[in-house]
Amino acid sequence: MKKILWIASLLLLPLTINVQAAGGYSIELESANNNLRDQESLKRGAVLFSNYCMACHSLKYMRYNRVARDLGWSDAEVISDMAHGLDTVTDNVMTRMQDGVALDVLGTKVPDLSLMARLKGDDYIYTFLRAYHQDDQGEWNNKVLKGTAMPNVLEGIERHSTPEEYAEAARDITNFLAYAGEPSKLQRLDLGWKVIAFLLVLLLLLYLLKKEYWRDIKH
Ligand code: HEC
Numbered sequence: 313m314k315k316i317l318w319i320a321s322l323l324l325l326p327l328t329i330n331v332q333a334a335g336g337y338s339i340e341l342e343s344a345n346n347n348l349r350d351q352e353s354l355k356r357g358a359v360l361f362s363n364y365c366m367a368c369h370s371l372k373y374m375r376y377n378r379v380a381r382d383l384g385w386s387d388a389e390v391i392s393d394m395a396h397g398l399d400t401v402t403d404n405v406m407t408r409m410q411d412g413v414a415l416d417v418l419g420t421k422v423p424d425l426s427l428m429a430r431l432k433g434d435d436y437i438y439t440f441l442r443a444y445h446q447d448d449q450g451e452w453n454n455k456v457l458k459g460t461a462m463p464n465v466l467e468g469i470e471r472h473s474t475p476e477e478y479a480e481a482a483r484d485i486t487n488f489l490a491y492a493g494e495p496s497k498l499q500r501l502d503l504g505w506k507v508i509a510f511l512l513v514l515l516l517l518l519y520l521l522k523k524e525y526w527r528d529i530k531h
Contacts, residue, residue, distance in 0.1 A: 344438035346487035357488025371405040373426040429493035438486040
């Protein structure tokens with residue numbers, strides 16, 4: 313009995329860790345409401361990512377030609393809209409920052425964002441991007457990641473747009489990072505539905521077959 317309880321508590325352990333992680337943020341996360349099927353949003357997100365994030369961040373597991381194919385861009389378009397100045401689309405999406413500069417200027421390393429949406433969730437990124445605020449001394453801080461070394465890079469957009477436009481920009485960037493975290497998610501979901509549909513048809517056929525086999529047998 314003791315053994316069973318022990319095993320059960322071990323099985324529950326990941327659950328408790330998760331609960332703690334979920335409760336770890338100092339503010340409620342807002343819902344990102346992003347939609348991976350909205351290609352225009354993904355394209356806008358990619359352009360914003362290129363303009364506002366790639367000065368520091370990379371997406372080292374993504375290649376430009378993969379982004380182009382998934383978002384419906386031609387190779388020339390991905391170069392002009394996202395990969396300014398590159399002459400090949402087979403490169404990975406790397407930061408424009410020189411090695412070592414982040415440590416000198418920001419005092420820390422900058423994380424690669426390829427898997428950030430998988431790690432922290434879409435709502436986290438959306439809320440984090442919108443959680444910058446100025447204290448009485450005019451210093452910027454972030455309600456989600458207090459004392460973060462990342463500056464409020466979307467301040468310009470916030471200042472020059474309506475709250476709706478600003479929310480949309482954060483949502484588009486979040487959407488693009490969610491896509492980057494799992495580029496083939498839509499194919500996976502679509503394939504899942506096809507498999508279920510196939511299994512249902514198979515079930516029907518097998519049921520009819522079974523009826524046919526048993527038709528003349530008394531049972
Ligand atoms: C000036 C450099 C710089 C720019 C530009 C920048 N970041 Fe960051 N970012 C950082 C640094 C440094 C960190 C690590 C922060 C820390 O640990 O305090 C970070 C961390 C993050 C994190 C992880 C937060 C966490 O909880 O660990 C996310 C998500 C993120 N950035 C998204 C973005 C997005 C999206 C953009 C573009 C809109 C962007 N960043 C632009 C420097 C930058």
